[in-house]
Amino acid sequence: MGGIIVFGQQKVIVVDAGHGGNDTGAIGVNDIQEKDVVLCIAKEILRLNKILLNNEFDIFLTRYKDTLISLSDRGLLSNSLNADIFVSLHCNASRTSSKGIDVYVHNTNTHKKNLKESIAMGLCILEESTLKLGFKKRDVQFANFQVLRENNIFSTSLLIEMGFVTNTDEADYFLKPQNIRAMALAVLMGIINHLNL
Numbered sequence: 001m002g003g004i005i006v007f008g009q010q011k012v013i014v015v016d017a018g019h020g021g022n023d024t025g026a027i028g029v030n031d032i033q034e035k036d037v038v039l040c041i042a043k044e045i046l047r048l049n050k051i052l053l054n055n056e057f058d059i060f061l062t063r064y065k066d067t068l069i070s071l072s073d074r075g076l077l078s079n080s081l082n083a084d085i086f087v088s089l090h091c092n093a094s095r096t097s098s099k100g101i102d103v104y105v106h107n108t109n110t111h112k113k114n115l116k117e118s119i120a121m122g123l124c125i126l127e128e129s130t131l132k133l134g135f136k137k138r139d140v141q142f143a144n145f146q147v148l149r150e151n152n153i154f155s156t157s158l159l160i161e162m163g164f165v166t167n168t169d170e171a172d173y174f175l176k177p178q179n180i181r182a183m184a185l186a187v188l189m190g191i192i193n194h195l196n197l
Contacts, residue, residue, distance in 0.1 A: 010056075011057050012059075012081055012082060012084050013191070014083040014086045014087070015059060015060070016062040016088040016147060018038050018089055019035035019090075020063050021035075025038070026092065026165050026166065029167070029171035032165050034090065038089040038091060039066065042061050043061070044180050044185075048181070053188070060081055062078075071146045072146070079151070079154055083151070085155055086147070086155050086158075087191075089162060091161065091162055091165045092163065092166075093165055097167065100130075101130060101136070101138055101162055101163055102141060103139075104148065104160075105118040105119055105140060105152070105158050106144065106148035108149075111152055114153070114155065118156050118157055121156055125187055125191070125194075126190070127190065128187070128190040129183065129186040132182075133186055138161075145159055147159065160187065162183055
């Protein structure tokens with residue numbers, strides 16, 4: 001029996017699969033829908049945390065199936081769980097031939113520590129997803145999105161636009177299960193790299 005068990009502080013992460021239900025989000029090439037792509041990636045993040053990382057993180061999804069959760073409820077969930085990290089997953093769309101991955105953080109000056117952490121984590125996720133997966137690296141940008149606005153006070157918060165479903169190559173990419181897994185792993189590894197785990 002002897003010895004002292006010291007429990008590490010497990011980070012709580014809320015992964016927000018954007019859209020859902022009657023809100024499809026962007027509709028891309030071959031009718032691929034943003035809401036489906038991001039839910040698959042969110043579920044894969046949850047699975048990889050369990051099987052590869054032995055539940056290193058305490059991860060919750062804002063939705064586990066094709067339902068529409070209000071933006072305010074997504075923020076309420078994150079805040080009620082005292083999430084350390086909030087990551088909202090989306091896919092982009094454009095009428096031009098745009099491609100690549102963007103990360104957004106909230107454009108506030110009132111919570112500088114969380115803003116700095118959010119930018120740093122966004123850069124780590126961009127590095128993982130562009131260097132390892134070959135996506136074009138776009139930028140970390142500032143936006144006043146509600147899900148970021150309601151989370152950045154309490155947690156490191158960012159929104160990832162994981163490629164353009166309107167781009168044929170990037171839409172095709174997400175049709176393959178191994179690529180869903182690769183993107184999920186890139187997000188997880190970006191978080192791990194940022195936390196220096």
